[in-house]
Each structure stands twice: as C-alpha cells, then as structure tokens.
Amino acid sequence: MEFNDLAAFLAVARAGGFRDAARASGVSASGLSVAVRRLEAALGVRLLNRTTRSVAPTEAGQRLIERLTPVLSEMEAALDVLNMFRDTPTGTLRLNVPAGVARVVLPPILADFLKAYPDIVVDVTVEDSFVDVLSAGCDAGIRYDERLEQDMVAIPIGPRLQRFATAASPAYLDARGRPTHPRDLLSHACLRGQFASGAMPVWEFEREGDIVRIEPSGPLRARPGAALDLLINGALAGLGVAHMYEGLLRPHLDSGALEPLLESWWQPFSGPFLYYPGRQNLPTPLRTFVDFIKARNASGQP
Template sequence: MTNSSSLDDLAIFHMVVREGGFRAAARRLGLAPSKVSNTVGRMEASLGVPLLRRTTRSVSTTDAGRTLADRIGPLIAGLDAARAEAAEGADRVRGRLKLNVPGAVMPDVLPPILAAFHAHHPEVEVEIVVENGLVDIVAAGCDAGIRYDDILAQDMVSVPVGPRMQQIALAAAPDYLRAHGTPAAPRDLTEHQAIRYRLSDGPLLPWQLVEDGRTITVEPIPRLILGVNAIDTGLTFARAGIGIIATFRNWLERDFAAGTLIPVLPDRWPARTGPRLYYPSRHAPRPLRAFIEMCRDQDKS
C-alpha cells in the first residue's frame, strides 16, 4: 500500500474541507460528487487513516485530516496563484480573496473599498469572515486581515485601509437627555447610564475623553452591555433612549443630522488611527496584491 497522493487528489480533499462538504466542493470544482467522494476515500485507504467524519448532515475533519489540510493549504494557494498568473495577462486579475475583518469596518468602511476593487477587478471573488479578536490569518485560511493598531499582529506587513483617522463620539437620544440631563463635563458621565461593548471573553471597551490636553478614562453606569460582534446594533438601542453610547463618529452623522441622536461632550471626543490591512510578508497571491495596491493608491490620493 502506498501513501502517495497526487496534487489533484490533495486539491480535491482541501476543497472539501474548505467548502464543508462533498457537494459544495464538487460544484466549486465542476466535478461529480461521487468523484470527489471516491477521491477522498482512495486517499484515506492509501494513507491508512480516516481524514473526514461523515454524517448525513455534515462533514468534519479528523485530527489527521485537519493536520493535512493545514499543511497543504498554503501550498495549494501558492500553486493556484502561480497558475492564475501564468494564464492571465499583466492587467487581468482573477481568483479569490478571503479577508478576515472586525465588525467595526462592515457598515461603512469596507463597502466603498470593495465596490472600487470590484470595479477594477470584476473577476475576483471576495469572501469576508467577520471576527473581532486577533486572528492567525494563515491558520484561518485567509489571505489578509483588517484590524486596528492595538490588536495588530506584530509579525505582519500592514498598510492603511479606509479612513486614516477616526473619532470616537458620544451620543444619546433626545428623550434620554430630557429625562437625565446633558453631561457638562467628563466627570458627569459617572452618573449616567451607558451602552457599553465587551470584547470576546474580555473587558469592557474603555470610554476615553480628552481633558486639559490629556486622555482620561471615565466609567459610566453600564445599563446595557453588548458583545463587539453586535457592534453595529448599538445605535438602535441608543435611539430607544436606553443610555449614552460611545462609537465611531462616522456612524453617527445621519442621526445627528436627523436629530434622532444628540452629540454629548463633542469638544472632548478623542481621535484614533484608522484600520489597517495586514498580511504575511511572504509572496501574496495576485488578488491580494491588487487589493494592497489599491489601498496604497488610496493612501496617496
């Protein structure tokens, strides 16, 4: 019995793992599901270990299958990139770009960037995975990630993406301010009810303001706590009058214009650097290089 598998067999197995099933992988590869299933079965027989757990509803990897998928993933990605570059002209970009991003960039930062990217490279398929913690993008099977400086992987290359600076603003509904009064100074916030965000398995996000040229932290009363995975839902609760919210100013402009939310202590709002695209320093596939180039061009404009 031999334990060798062809590159085509390995690519089929990896596609099953990536797509989460035989039928999905078969659709992606343009093969019959039976051929995909038989290929994986032949690999398991050759290796002498099961690679997948099969039920009527799902397919998952065994420990051996996960190890194999993790090891061959970068190799297959590199081969796919090499094939794509060999088949394409210098100005034509095709393939797949998988990004791991935090929820904070989903409502308004990422959509115009992706719209511009698709306008220039319409044949690139983009997949977005939304996670808020620090992620090993290589292990997660992603080409690149987007994060802020405070949780940016140190061994990665990064470039700015989206706004270069963002302001953190405080706001509340008119009904809340009528009932509880409007804070006149940062210290007043300790008596006010707030909508707070908590990091996954971590602390509440701090409220920071600028006072006398320095940054201070205040602790309002946390009436409602939301996980950062629900970060774009907080405005709904703020509009309902539950409490004061601290969030990106660019998320609040429409509410300020409509009067559904009122600025609180606007002269004390701090600013922070915007998000950054990060990626490994090794060779990047063509779709990622095109995305990086667009981000750099945006930085020059």
C-alpha cells in the first residue's frame, strides 16, 4: 500500500473531515477521499465512519491512528535532522491556542519570531477546549496553568499578569447608571460568554482579599472564539456590560468607546504557558520557538 494513503487517512481523521484536511494538507478533498477508500480496500476494513456532517474513525481506524502517530513522528524527526545542514531553520510549527491568546498574546510574539526565522511556517489552530495537542496533530499548545496537560514541559509565554476587565459604552451607562459594587451588575444587562459545553462561567471580582462572584443575566450569550467579537460589539452598541480579558477590551477603553467599570475590583490572573512534550529531540521549528521564547523571557519582553 502507498505511504501517502496512510498519511491521507491520518490527516482526515485528525481534521474530522475531508474539506478541513484538504485545507491543512494542500491535497484536494476528492484526492483524500480516493486515497482513504484505496487504503480501506487494501486493508479490507472500514477506517472512517462518514456522514454528511462529520467524519470519525471506526474502532479499527482509531487503533491504526494510535500506531501510526508515533511512526510518522519518528519519520518527521528523521527528516528534521537535515535542518542542521541549513543556514536557517525551516519547517512548520503547529500550535494549538485559545482565542484570547490568539488575539492578545501571540500577535507581537509571532511578528518578531517570523521576522527572525522567515523560513519557518507557523500553523495556528484556535481552540478553547482542552485537547491533547499530540493527538490533534500539533507540536505544542498554549494554555493557562489550570488547563495544562500532565507530563508536559511548560514555559511562560507573554505577559505574566493579566486581568479580567468590565466595561460598557458611555451611552448605556448614561441611561442605566454606573455600578459602584459588583453586585450592582445584577440589575444590569450583561453580555456573557459560555464554555464550549454551554456552561457559563461566573463573573468573579476581587479587592483587598474580598472575592465576589455573581451570575448576571442579559440579552446576549456567546461561546468562545470569534464569538467574542459579538460580545465586544454588543457592548460598543450599548447593549450592556462586557466582562472579559482586559487585552480584548483595551483598544476600546483607550479610545473611549467603552468606559471601564469597577476597576479596583478587576481580578488578576497569571499569564499563559507554552507547553510541549518533554522528549529529548524536539522538531527544529519547535526547538527554535522554545529557545526564542526563553530568550524573550530572559530579556523581560512580554
């Protein structure tokens, strides 16, 4: 059987569909479909369950994925040895990051990194849920400390202190009044985020050791990712109060389009971490990125 057919199957299984796998691999969806069918015919067993909405591995397919992943990783590591003979590192670095990190933390870091290493391509997957980065086909992930995978090496990346900020438009506050205590928000229209599961996190405030947790209500709810823009735009339009990472609201606070609320109650939290497998021989793009982040941390850059 063809090695490319095995690679095609793994790409489709990781992406959860032929179209997404085609975008990631540069091979057409029809080409991937033909390769997977050819592989299934050669093996005499179905590897993927296909519906009009999704593709998922069968039990046999999952077993094959588990055996293929380390083999392909070893092949990639073998080819990566050639990087030592190049003047500059090359290859693809695959990162799995949450939406807030993609919007606030990564942009200045990647701008400097890609200028320093123009032959490296960074492939970023934005995902707020907890994932096994290796099973997801990524080299490393970025998460906050409470979401880190076990048995991984973790190094700080980006600002070491962040805050949750609360804000609303001046027009909304002129009409509804300005809260002076977090519990006042219970009588306001609040724009709330949701976890991927649909659960909604409480809004938490802290001042001088006093912690206040509330569950406000309002006209708009949105799950992570690009939906954060809906909450921000809702606040800009005067629909209600937004509560999220300060970095997401900072441009609008600085412009005056949003007015900060309860700033003395804004709760701080530690910054994110880059985490990756603790194996000895890291792929060259990942090793280069890790060294870059360590040097950046040592220089005091966020």
